[in-house]
Amino acid sequence: MGEHTLLFVDDEENIQRSLQRVFRKEGYNLLTASSGKEGLEKVVQTKVDLILSDQRMPGMSGVEFLREVRKTSPDTVRIILTGYADVQAAMDAINQGEVYRFITKPWNDQDLKLTVKRALQQRDLVLENRRLNELTRKQNEELKELNRDLEKKVQERTKEIRRKNEELSKLYTDLEENFLDSIRVFASLVELRDSYIGSHSKRVAAFSRSIAEKWGLDEKEVLDVEIAAILHDIGKIGISDKVLAKSYEEMGQEERRVYEQHPIIGQASIQIIDNLQEVGVLIRHHHESWDGTGYPDGLKEDGIPLGSRIISAVDAYDTMLNRRKYTQRVTRFQVIERLKKGRGVQFDPEVVNIFLELLEVKEIEAAERVEIRIALDQLEEGMILARDLYTSKGILLIPKDEVIRQAHIDKIRNYHRIDPIVGGVYVYKPEATGEV
Numbered sequence: 417m418g419e420h421t422l423l424f425v426d427d428e429e430n431i432q433r434s435l436q437r438v439f440r441k442e443g444y445n446l447l448t449a450s451s452g453k454e455g456l457e458k459v460v461q462t463k464v465d466l467i468l469s470d471q472r473m474p475g476m477s478g479v480e481f482l483r484e485v486r487k488t489s490p491d492t493v494r495i496i497l498t499g500y501a502d503v504q505a506a507m508d509a510i511n512q513g514e515v516y517r518f519i520t521k522p523w524n525d526q527d528l529k530l531t532v533k534r535a536l537q538q539r540d541l542v543l544e545n546r547r548l549n550e551l552t553r554k555q556n557e558e559l560k561e562l563n564r565d566l567e568k569k570v571q572e573r574t575k576e577i578r579r580k581n582e583e584l585s586k587l588y589t590d591l592e593e594n595f596l597d598s599i600r601v602f603a604s605l606v607e608l609r610d611s612y613i614g615s616h617s618k619r620v621a622a623f624s625r626s627i628a629e630k631w632g633l634d635e636k637e638v639l640d641v642e643i644a645a646i647l648h649d650i651g652k653i654g655i656s657d658k659v660l661a662k663s664y665e666e667m668g669q670e671e672r673r674v675y676e677q678h679p680i681i682g683q684a685s686i687q688i689i690d691n692l693q694e695v696g697v698l699i700r701h702h703h704e705s706w707d708g709t710g711y712p713d714g715l716k717e718d719g720i721p722l723g724s725r726i727i728s729a730v731d732a733y734d735t736m737l738n739r740r741k742y743t744q745r746v747t748r749f750q751v752i753e754r755l756k757k758g759r760g761v762q763f764d765p766e767v768v769n770i771f772l773e774l775l776e777v778k779e780i781e782a783a784e785r786v787e788i789r790i791a792l793d794q795l796e797e798g799m800i801l802a803r804d805l806y807t808s809k810g811i812l813l814i815p816k817d818e819v820i821r822q823a824h825i826d827k828i829r830n831y832h833r834i835d836p837i838v839g840g841v842y843v844y845k846p847e848a849t850g851e852v
């Protein structure tokens with residue numbers, strides 16, 4: 417605890433001197449004062465560890481003086497020196513906590529030294545104890561503060577992680593959508609060269625998806641069917657324009673042999689893309705026939721993958737309904753009759769049944785819609801065509817039920833300049849369809 421400072425307060429100089437003599441060799445720092453007033457000044461100036469004060473002094477008594485010391489320096493040990501006559505006053509002071517103890521005059525030097533030594537030891541213990549308590553309290557406070565900070569940081573990190581997760585799942589959704597968009601663009605490139613009109617693969621994909629869903633396939637399987645439907649004719653990239661310009665019925669034997677390669681080329685061309693292996697298989701078999709007479713592998717009935725059976729029926733339906741060549745086109749009624757006849761021959765009967773149900777619902781929906789005739793320049797994006805749109809030379813520009821997009825409007829205007837569209841355009845009345 418270092419060197420202790422003792423202060424002796426007495427108006428009699430000989431007492432001060434004898435006290436100094438007693439403690440000279442004890443290793444203390446010694447101070448003296450001849451009155452309470454002077455003693456108080458010393459206590460303010462210096463840190464005093466212990467005071468020995470006489471009781472009887474002019475001006476301020478010892479007890480009064482020590483009472484003041486207690487106010488300004490409560491940790492200073494206060495001992496009073498008193499004659500027998502003043503013992504009562506000293507005891508009262510002890511009881512009031514103002515004085516540590518009293519020593520009667522004349523004192524025994526050894527007793528006095530021992531008393532001072534023990535008093536200081538006890539005080540040092542109390543101070544050390546208090547210091548340790550204070551330290552513990554401070555450390556606890558710091559720990560609490562750290563915990564609060566930590567909790568805050570954990571909360572912030574959790575929020576951050578949650579935000580990142582949301583970003584990731586949005587990114588993933590975007591990626592999936594971009595992927596489907598890319599596939600659609602890819603497929604439409606093939607259709608530029610083919611004898612279909614409009615967005616054949618898009619329509620085949622929409623119906624195939626609905627049938628797959630109605631069949632009860634899980635989400636991944638439905639998506640595979642949809643992607644395969646979009647890409648089913650991608651293999652036509654490898655077939656010459658001369659062959660593609662003809663319908664299957666018009667092709668010669670060699671041309672058919674070449675044409676029948678397109679499902680295999682289709683499978684091969686997407687085989688390199690991860691996760692499209694299943695899709696590749698569905699594409700390979702989209703021209704198989706229920707009775708085993710199809711190509712390329714002559715698979716039969718349940719041996720044909722379900723997705724391929726679905727795409728086969730929808731593909732045939734849309735191809736018959738939307739041929740580019742006017743003369744080869746048949747009515748919707750005739751197409752449905754051919755689908756029905758093909759049940760159990762070319763097509764999976766169950767697939768056709770589900771497909772017919774879907775078409776029926778669509779027919780009912782269509783029947784409820786009111787068609788109106790509008791002028792060509794009234795055509796707007798989002799309108800739905802109620803009738804096939806032909807040029808005056810009989811070229812089908814857009815099939816019925818297509819939702820009009822800006823690209824359609826541009827196409828119509830371009831054609832109109834060289835091959836006019838007469839008699840306006842039939843669309844469904846927006847109020848009746850619920851679409852604008």
Ligand SMILES: [Fe+2]
Pocket residue numbers: 648649678702703
């Ligand atoms: Fe095909």
